Amino acid sequence: MKTIFICSVLSLFIHISCTAKHKQNTNLAFQNDGVHEIYTAKTDSNTKNIQVALLLDTSNSMDGLIDQAKAQLWEIVNELSYAKCGHHKIKLQIALYEYGNDGLPSQEGFIRQVLPFSEDLDEISKQLFALTTNGGNEYCGKVINTSINQLDWKKNNDHLKLIFIAGNEPFTQGPVNYKDAAIDAMEKGVTINTIFCGNYRQGIDTKWKHGADITYGEYSAIDHNVATVHIATPYDDIILELNNQLNDTYIYYGNRGAQKRMVQQEQDKNAASYSAANAVSRTVSKSSGFYKNKSWDLIDAAEDESFELEEVAKDDLPKELKEKSKAELKQHIAEKSKKRKEIQQKIQELNKKRVTYIKNNRKTEESNLEQALLNAIKKQGEKKSFSWEQ
Structure with missing residues (x-):
């Protein structure tokens, strides 16, 4: 009888220990699983993210586009900082890719993740200013597909999840069909916005507009070679x-x-x-x-x-x-x-x-990278209860 009692106690102790250890391991696994961290899950309920992936063509003809990105980054950030969404805290995350540059690995499709989603605005600026252009092959479908698969997109669709791809070659080039990439984006609740650097009609004919239409994004055409005009003020x-x-x-x-x-x-x-x-x-x-x-x-x-x-x-x-x-x-x-x-x-x-x-x-409304980004972000943000007030 005493032996049975001792065995029973030992069995109960082992069961409790294993259960506790299993629970601890489960919690650790849960905590270490990126998007599903316990702390993140708690804070996510009080936070609305604006996730913006910038996919910039850095082939030879895109010096003007990169210059606009460098010159307009801070005005874009300023405008986004006025975002409101009820009582939620707004968090801005920006990721950066370059594509279409012969200096990039051919086996990767001439694509490079410059920066994953980051809230470090200084680092974003640093990486933008480090970009250089070179001739190359521009694979739009491939870079969209890569950004969809590599980036840590929020799973909750209440967040604003946007891709902006800018370039000037046909949207159909490369090993990945842009339609397939767009469908993958839709499955993650990500909206693709396209910015054609050139004539509006030419962008439509080369499928840039269709690339945006699939995910109900915005299509814009800009003159990427126009220098950014900064208006000086008395302040x-x-x-x-x-x-x-x-x-x-x-x-x-x-x-x-x-x-x-x-x-x-x-x-x-x-x-x-x-x-x-x-x-x-x-x-x-x-x-x-x-x-x-x-x-x-x-x-x-x-x-x-x-x-x-x-x-x-x-x-x-x-x-x-x-x-x-x-x-x-x-x-x-x-x-x-x-x-x-x-x-x-x-x-x-x-x-x-x-x-x-x-x-x-300001004499005229400019057609540039800043306006293309902000117009799309505000329009799509309003669908998810974001408002824009200074």
Whole structure:
């Protein structure tokens, strides 16, 4: 009887242990499964994503297109930052592909994923400015298919999931039929928008419009060789001075902190290389909710509930902060955070006046990459309860 009792207890213990271990393993597997992480699932209910995959033709004739992308990135981000969707937090993720360039691997279909979905606006800018053009074969169906399969698209169709493909060769080229690629996109709730760099009618004849129509996307034709016109305003100099003050609020940390701080400064210079007004556009983006750098900036990191300042080693801090106590460091972060919010608020207030000035002084509506993207995003966003207000 005693033996039976002991065996029963042991069996019960083994059963409980195995069940607990199975549950733990199940939870770990669930947590490690990208889109289905427990934390992500929880936050996703409060967040609406705008996922934009840019597929840019980098063949010889596309220098103008790449220039427009570089020159217009920050105005696109600024306009998207005004998105509203009820009480949801809006998150912007941008992915970047290049195609049609002989310098890319032929076995991959002359396609390269430059950047997977990212919220790091500095990194997006850095990669855009690194793009160069070269002659090649433009396989539209192939690059669409690749982006559909490679990217971490949200599974819930309440999110705004968009592909923008821009180029000037027939949409029918390459080993993957664009119709099949479009059907794959539809199955994931992704809308394809096509931007033909050339004559509107020619884009229709070469199936660019049909490529968009299959997924109920937008077709646009632009003059990609027209230089972007940046309108200077009376508020620009003040905003640029505020940008200098804003940069002073960043406290880098970690192995790559100093490097990422340099990238931030480099992208300020890249924006300014087009015009002072473009540098202003970037400054406005840096004052928006989309510009977050918690991976290397202590101010943004401290806003994350899961962040533990105590886990940051002194060696990972800037030289002038290494000797501060944790209490002193927390106080320093709080002061910088307060200052940053004040500066960002001033930039936003000045930007409202700036936007009004630009609207009143813009002579014609331009047909360019920026307008093609924004028109499509707003139109398709409205179908999913997004609104656009400054």
